[in-house]
Amino acid sequence: MDTRSVISLTKIISILALTLNFTGVYAQEAADFWDKVRFGGALGLGFGSGYTDVSIAPSAIYQFNDYAALGVGVQGTYVHQKDYYDSYIYGGSVIGLFNPIREVQLSVELEQLRVNLNVDEAYASYYTSLNFKDRDFWNTAVFFGAGYHMDNVTVGLRYNVLYSKKDLVYSDALMPFVRVYF
Template sequence: MKIFCSRSLKFLLIPILLTVLPKIASAQETTNPFWEKVQFGGGLGISFGNGGFSGTIAPSAIYNFNDYFAMGPSLIFSYQSFDFYKTTLYGGSWIVLANPIPQIQLSAEIEQLRVNRTIKDIDINLENNFWNTALFVGAGYRAGFVTIGLRYNVLYNDRDRVYATAWNPFVRVYF
């Protein structure tokens, strides 16, 4: 009787497992619809020259509500070091993107940066730490995952100690 029961269980379990296991495996492969609309990207920059170094990393993510509108956060870290001058900037931004047609991308971005600046020379030892807020509006040409354009800092003034001008070119990449 014992042999018969174990054989019967095997014959019952094998078809059940063959039916259930593929469904369990396919359930593991389905993704959350939220993540299907998320794209990741950001910026990366590095430069050397005249006794100086500059590096920036700015990872970003956007959520695509539809083919026309997207928005999302970005983190920003930047470091510059030149002979007697060092600056560390860190913070974040929030961007809203509008695509009236696939090739044109309009943007609005609010950015908040903490700036830590040190100037050391023979006679000077100056530390300057402050917050800087920028509000950019921009437009760019979009081709696939890349957008190239120009943005304008609405809050820029001549005493701005972060950006040299209100106009900034940009390259955006989202995968």
């Protein structure tokens, strides 16, 4: 056998041994994984005179330990203002949570949303100087947050460092939040 054959055979045996080792442990690790997953999210309803805002945003986090968690979420929102516009917003996010002490939760969240804005023709023609028109665009947000954490609930504020008045998604860079995970 030449040196290349010995190296190849060694690689194959090593990969096989690792695969068999991980397979035996996988069932226990899968059960442990799901024990550390927590589910939550948000529901939002807003109604007014000719105004409707409906949001749903389920999410899940993996709780590494008492101090750190990482998760993902999806979001869907419908906003309607009679005689002005309809908007469909959907997308996803990744969130990291850190509890330096039990009562304090710090967070960082990356959110990517697709916005479909359909402007009423009469409204658009009346405000031609503002250039209101149908638009489809992506909006990226990066939030840094801090909140008071108690059991499954955190109440706090988050700040969008990429906020722009032109993005037509959020009315302000600073927003309150209530985060719930079970």
